[in-house]
């Protein structure tokens with residue numbers, strides 16, 4: 001493509017379902033050459049001529065081959081190029097640009113085909129040509145430039161400079177070395193595009209998308225470099241909001257889309273009306289980015305996409321008019337070439353020669369001025385001029401001073417640093433290096449901007465995290481405090497319960513003591529009651545004895561009434577007799593029991609008496625020893641006497657106590673004895689009475705004549721008289737036996753009682769003797785002073801004893817209290833230990849929580865870092881694109897190679913390819 005006008009091609013898509021449904025009909029009429037179209041609608045009879053008009057069934061390949069292929073050649077040749085698709089929404093812009101799918105060979109759009117063509121062209125280039133290809137993908141959404149390969153960069157600025165022209169600052173440029181890599185970039189970018197459903201298009205683009213492919217090429221032999229930039233723009237569709245049914249967000253989007261498209265129309269108008277001096281590129285982001293493409297340094301192709309349907313006739317007319325206007329835009333495309341070393345050398349040579357001539361001219365002028373200043377004159381013919389610069393020798397004659405000044409000026413005007421003359425290789429290398437460095441600087445700037453933003457974001461995130469951490473820490477602290485408070489409370493409650501348990505225990509003990517006392521009292525009461533009962537029993541017995549006596553009397557009377565001749569007894573009489581006998585037997589048994597108890601009591605008394613005897617004898621021994629000691633040590637010093645007196649007092653006290661106790665026991669024994677004697681007497685009386693009764697009965701029975709044995713009916717059973725007799729005899733014998741036993745026992749008791757009485761008397765006598773002996777001792781040992789002393793000591797001792805008693809009581813109390821305190825202390829220690837354990841646990845928990853939190857924070861930070869790094873890699877984790885990947889042509893080496901460049905130089909240049917990579921490699 002050599003022309004400078006924008007190339008405009010028109011493409012009609014087939015009618016869509018909506019159009020058919022709405023009764024739309026195809027109304028397009030394309031001429032045979034395929035360069036103009038008429039609409040067969042009612043309103044429009046105009047003919048619209050374009051570079052090419054494609055009908056409804058045109059294949060993607062055909063569109064590419066006719067309208068696009070050449071632009072790829074231009075870009076690879078170093079021109080800037082633009083292909084943009086314009087049309088109403090749903091008219092097939094995206095279908096034309098991208099196709100239904102990259103991977104669909106038939107329906108892939110022009111962008112995949114361009115990419116393929118670029119790499120084909122590169123591969124077909126001469127082997128001494130080296131290329132790099134970079135891809136960027138962005139969209140203008142809601143008047144913001146958003147990097148689709150790095151979506152968090154959603155408002156990139158548009159800059160302009162002399163070298164780069166208009167460019168988007170900070171957009172990610174991914175180096176690619178194959179079609180697949182570009183496709184990958186396209187796929188990733190497309191995923192980030194904003195699309196939405198509208199009535200006109202199920203996947204309507206809500207933004208203008210821009211793919212930017214930058215191809216840089218270098219001739220490795222000459223060092224000449226060129227770069228071409230290709231913009232592939234899929235504009236968002238102009239839409240009538242009523243038709244698309246846009247509302248809410250899509251309505252807002254539609255407004256922005258229409259606004260920017262209007263701005264595009266205004267730019268095209270301004271460019272084509274021939275009057276406007278100002279082109280309003282800055283009215284929208286779209287026109288600003290397309291500034292070079294519309295009336296600037298670019299070879300531009302506009303594809304207008306239209307609907308063929310009568311349903312969309314008005315929109316199609318509008319689109320066609322837009323295309324017609326755009327067609328007249330003139331661009332000024334030029335190759336973006338850097339100067340080659342040869343050109344640079346020529347330029348340098350020219351500049352050097354210019355410098356020399358200017359220097360000569362200056363010298364001449366300075367010489368002239370110095371003449372003028374020194375008052376001389378220079379004829380007009382000799383005035384210095386640029387034409388005469390080489391003729392300095394022809395300068396007017398100067399005075400010696402003026403000449404000196406001129407010479408000095410000539411010397412001063414020399415360049416202070418001689419310019420080194422570089423050879424060709426060095427220059428080439430330098431140029432190459434310069435290019436690389438410029439590129440690297442640009443890259444670094446972009447990267448730096450990205451990093452700065454990242455750092456800012458991370459800082460914000462970190463601040464948020466810190467705040468969260470702080471709030472978590474506060475929560476944690478609060479909860480821990482609450483927990484520890486609860487634990488302490490629990491501990492206190494446990495401790496209180498323990499103390500209560502101790503108090504309860506002590507109360508229980510007190511209760512037990514009281515119960516024991518009560519029991520004792522009850523026992524005492526029971527004993528008292530028993531004794532009372534016994535007394536009552538005895539009196540009852542006496543009464544019953546009287547009763548028995550009466551009964552016996554009655555029996556005797558009965559018996560007397562019985563006629564001795566009539567020795568037969570009625571069964572009733574016999575049974576009464578038998579009953580009386582059994583009662584007597586029971587009475588005898590009772591008496592036996594009483595005697596047994598008395599015997600036991602007697603044994604107890606005997607034991608007690610023995611103990612007392614032992615006690616008395618021991619006391620006597622002690623007393624004797626003491627007396628001996630006292631007498632022996634009587635004349636000794638006061639201390640010894642004190643000791644003796646103390647001992648004596650003690651012994652006296654002991655003696656008095658023991659004596660008192662013995663006396664009490666003796667009295668008790670005496671009382672007991674008297675009681676027993678009384679009881680025994682009563683028993684004896686009862687036994688006697690019984691004996692008498694028995695004897696009487698015996699006599700009566702014996703006095704009766706023996707009756708003829710005749711059967712007696714008794715209780716249904718027949719019993720002979722003899723048997724009855726025998727029975728009675730047996731009873732009598734047993735009773736006699738029992739009475740004999742009684743007698744023996746009574747005698748033994750009486751003996752024992754006698755012995756005891758004797759013993760008691762003996763004891764009393766011995767006690768009196770002891771007392772007398774003691775008094776004798778006292779009388780013998782005591783003098784007045786000693787008595788006084790003794791009295792004093794006795795008093796002291798008494799007081800001390802009281803004190804001691806109190807102390808003992810206090811000690812006992814204290815011991816109790818100490819035991820309680822011990823328990824409380826143990827409980828308290830336990831509590832302290834528990835509290836310490838709790839504290840330790842809380843500390844450990846806190847530590848572990850802190851550790852956990854730190855670990856979590858660390859993990860979050862790591863993840864954040866990973867996410868950031870992933871984002872910084874275009875948010876896409878592309879495994880390529882950060883480093884330039886030079887591509888070499890595979891064709892023959894270009895003929896343009898200068899003859900002086902030999903094969904060696906070519907090889908050397910190839911080896912220097914590594915300089916494309918960053919210098920720190």
Ligand SMILES: Nc1ncnc2c1ncn2[C@@H]1O[C@H](COP(=O)(O)OP(=O)(O)OP(=O)(O)O)[C@@H](O)[C@H]1O
Nearest residue numbers: 013014089090091092093094095201204205236237
């Ligand atoms: N030439 C064609 N042949 C067959 N189908 C087509 C053609 N052009 C477009 N289509 C179909 O029409 C529908 C709309 O096309 P597309 O999305 O490309 O429109 P658009 O102009 O990009 O719309 P918008 O501006 O709303 O994004 C799609 O389903 C697409 O497949």
